[in-house]
Amino acid sequence: xxxxxxEKISTTKRIAVIPGDGIGTEVTREAVKVLxxxxxxxxxxxxxxxxxWGAERYLRDGTTLxxxxxxxxRRDYDAILFGAVGDPRVPSNKHAADxxxxxxxxxxxxxxxxxxxxxxAALTPLRDRGTKDVNFVVLxxxxxxxxAGIGGQFQRGTPHELAVQEDVNTRKGxxxxxxxxxxxxxxxxFGRVCMSDKSNVLxxxxxxxxxxxxxxxxxxxxxxxxxxxxxxxxxEVVRDPGQFRVIVTCNLFGDILSDLAAQLAGGLGLAPSxxxxxxxxxxxxxVHGSAPTIAGKNLANPAGAVLSSALMLDHLGLxxxxxxxxxxxxxxxxxxxxxxxxxxxxxxxxxxDWLAEYITKNPA
Ligand code: ATP
Numbered sequence: 061x062x063x064x065x066x067e068k069i070s071t072t073k074r075i076a077v078i079p080g081d082g083i084g085t086e087v088t089r090e091a092v093k094v095l096x097x098x099x100x101x102x103x104x105x106x107x108x109x110x111x112x113w114g115a116e117r118y119l120r121d122g123t124t125l126x127x128x129x130x131x132x133x134r135r136d137y138d139a140i141l142f143g144a145v146g147d148p149r150v151p152s153n154k155h156a157a158d159x160x161x162x163x164x165x166x167x168x169x170x171x172x173x174x175x176x177x178x179x180x181a182a183l184t185p186l187r188d189r190g191t192k193d194v195n196f197v198v199l200x201x202x203x204x205x206x207x208a209g210i211g212g213q214f215q216r217g218t219p220h221e222l223a224v225q226e227d228v229n230t231r232k233g234x235x236x237x238x239x240x241x242x243x244x245x246x247x248x249x250f251g252r253v254c255m256s257d258k259s260n261v262l263x264x265x266x267x268x269x270x271x272x273x274x275x276x277x278x279x280x281x282x283x284x285x286x287x288x289x290x291x292x293x294x295x296e297v298v299r300d301p302g303q304f305r306v307i308v309t310c311n312l313f314g315d316i317l318s319d320l321a322a323q324l325a326g327g328l329g330l331a332p333s334x335x336x337x338x339x340x341x342x343x344x345x346x347v348h349g350s351a352p353t354i355a356g357k358n359l360a361n362p363a364g365a366v367l368s369s370a371l372m373l374d375h376l377g378l379x380x381x382x383x384x385x386x387x388x389x390x391x392x393x394x395x396x397x398x399x400x401x402x403x404x405x406x407x408x409x410x411x412x413d414w415l416a417e418y419i420t421k422n423p424a
Contacts, residue, residue: 073376074107076137078159080114082350083360083408084143090362090412091141091369094388097416098373098381098424109137113159115147124158130166134341139372142345143365148352163343164202169335170233171240172200172314173371174347176301176321176331179393183326183402189301194324196304199244200314201237202335204228207311229265229310234272240338241308242280250305252284253277256293256313269310294320322347329361329401330393332368336375344372358407361399363389366415380424388418 077092079085092108099106117123133140140163145156163169178184178194186193208228215221241253255273259266270287277285288296290313297304297317301324309317322331331347346364354360367389373382391397397414398404406414 073138079143080145082355087362087365088143091365097419118155124155125162140343144350146350171336172202173334174198174318176325193302198318199308205311245306256309334371344368384424
């Protein structure tokens with residue numbers, strides 16, 4: 061039974077688990093296994109409730125995100141652990157858009173947090189770069205920009221057709237993600253923030269980013285601030301990633317940049333993300349999708365999901381347990397107790413077992 065609001069203020073953290081489709085279900089199972097190991101015997105255990113929202117349910121009865129879902133999640137849960145959505149049987153991807161984009165928008169998860177931390181020098185495609193050189197986070201504005209879905213088409217399918225997609229930048233939206241970047245840098249001793257835009261060309265929307273950044277940075281004199289146009293930034297991230305700690309940017313540029321960052325830090329199998337509204341229920345998911353071609357074969361690397369669950373533990377105030385999870389993944393990667401994509405020999409389940417066992421032997 062769902063708890064009522066007053067009961068939610070207990071030490072137990074309630075986690076809504078949405079495994080979704082394809083490898084989402086496989087990697088989420090391992091992340092839950094690891095979370096249980098990391099929090100067993102603690103005074104603040106986790107309680108998991110699984111929801112079957114995904115392609116299977118959509119094909120069965122047409123449900124994507126149930127009407128009451130957002131209110132129920134807000135009321136009864138502290139965080140969402142998400143797998144992946146996407147299934148070849150639903151080419152329109154309707155269920156995926158309703159579920160994931162719906163949750164991001166309706167829960168107002170305005171921060172997309174994507175850490176890019178290289179755990180083993182052998183995993184980066186950059187020559188002569190080590191673990192100290194790739195250690196930064198991308199903070200992507202997650203609710204507006206070109207992804208606001210405002211626009212239209214005129215005379216579609218004719219030689220005269222016109223397509224318009226609006227770039228929405230609000231004072232509130234820009235200011236809260238920039239403030240989050242400075243707060244994040246302060247809390248994590250990262251020392252510097254780089255804001256990236258294209259204000260030399262996008263002279264209306266990104267001029268707002270410029271003005272807000274200039275104003276907010278004055279309130280954080282302890283943090284070094286810098287601005288780079290996005291084209292310069294991507295060159296610099298590849299040339300010398302060590303100069304960056306916190307990068308904050310708009311929805312579109314953040315989407316592209318964070319996939320580049322994921323590759324520099326070892327690839328999709330390892331990349332975690334958080335969709336966050338500070339102080340409110342937030343959603344944590346691996347960067348990869350449902351990967352239908354390897355689904356159901358016990359091949360998927362669960363590390364991206366497991367590292368996402370560490371971000372969730374941070375969000376829930378369980379920092380030492382989060383560190384224990386990250387240490388387990390770091391050790392697994394360095395000692396090759398991994399799936400084949402990272403050079404190991406383990407299956408998804410066995411990789412999860414190894415991590416859970418390591419944490420049980422090396423608790424927080
Ligand atoms: P979707 O449409 O849901 O995004 P996709 O297959 O297009 O799915 P991804 O799921 O991101 O995109 O995966 C692309 C490829 O990367 C996969 O086919 C797979 O080879 C590889 N891959 C992704 N995630 C993992 C993982 N966790 N472990 C191993 N390989 C992975």
